[in-house]
Amino acid sequence: MNNSELEKLIRSYYPEAKDGKEITRECMDKLLSENGFVPEKTILGTSVCSDEIVRTATNFRDYLSSETPFSLGGLAGFPFTGVTGFHAFAGHIPDDGFAVIQYGPHIGISASGHIGSVMRIGQHLETTCCGALKASVGAIRDGSAGSRDNDLDYQQWKLEEQLSERKDDIMNHEEPLKLATDLMFEKINHRIKKLLEKSASAFKGNKVALVGGIIINTDHGHPDWFDLREFSVESF
Numbered sequence: 473m474n475n476s477e478l479e480k481l482i483r484s485y486y487p488e489a490k491d492g493k494e495i496t497r498e499c500m501d502k503l504l505s506e507n508g509f510v511p512e513k514t515i516l517g518t519s520v521c522s523d524e525i526v527r528t529a530t531n532f533r534d535y536l537s538s539e540t541p542f543s544l545g546g547l548a549g550f551p552f553t554g555v556t557g558f559h560a561f562a563g564h565i566p567d568d569g570f571a572v573i574q575y576g577p578h579i580g581i582s583a584s585g586h587i588g589s590v591m592r593i594g595q596h597l598e599t600t601c602c603g604a605l606k607a608s609v610g611a612i613r614d615g616s617a618g619s620r621d622n623d624l625d626y627q628q629w630k631l632e633e634q635l636s637e638r639k640d641d642i643m644n645h646e647e648p649l650k651l652a653t654d655l656m657f658e659k660i661n662h663r664i665k666k667l668l669e670k671s672a673s674a675f676k677g678n679k680v681a682l683v684g685g686i687i688i689n690t691d692h693g694h695p696d697w698f699d700l701r702e703f704s705v706e707s708f
């Protein structure tokens with residue numbers, strides 16, 4: 473599949489998606505020109521999957537003072553650090569400063585046209601992406617969802633528990649991983665807002681930007697995409 477065929481395939485699933493760096497620039501333009509964000513006084517937090525390939529899909533850190541983000545997430549991008557993580561993050565915001573939280577699940581679309589796979593650096597076979605969501609869909613299909621060790625494999629257990637609520641929809645969907653990824657975005661978005669609400673007192677006097685969406689990973693060496701689904705600024 474050449475680049476334009478791949479682009480067409482990505483757009484067939486995510487019509488509004490754009491290059492992750494283009495989305496970053498557009499969001500930062502709005503935050504700086506319309507919302508008074510000051511790069512030197514802005515910290516970055518992310519709630520994205522543990523997978524190493526999600527870190528470079530967008531590049532907010534290039535615009536901000538923090539060279540590395542505060543990591544609020546875990547498998548599939550769910551904000552597993554919870555209230556304690558959000559409180560800690562709030563406490564790291566520069567004086568009279570700002571925070572950007574970029575979050576959401578990810579899905580691979582390989583140049584061979586596979587949904588849920590990518591070719592990674594140093595490998596000659598495609599691997600799953602997002603592996604955690606693909607495993608969740610597999611567990612829902614074979615009826616094993618919910619049977620994982622919820623101590624040794626807590627994050628995966630929690631993902632499967634949440635997605636099992638929509639078991640029938642996932643089983644009947646023509647592209648179950650796409651649906652599971654969309655559903656997980658909704659779960660993450662809802663949870664991020666709930667955690668912010670719960671830890672509002674810790675964010676006192678600051679503006680927080682929420683940048684949520686689905687990261688679309690492509691094969692190594694190709695740009696990643698971002699389907700922006702939430703862009704809002706909250707004042708505390």
Ligand SMILES: [Zn+2]
Binds near residue numbers: 522547548578604
């Ligand atoms: Zn993942």
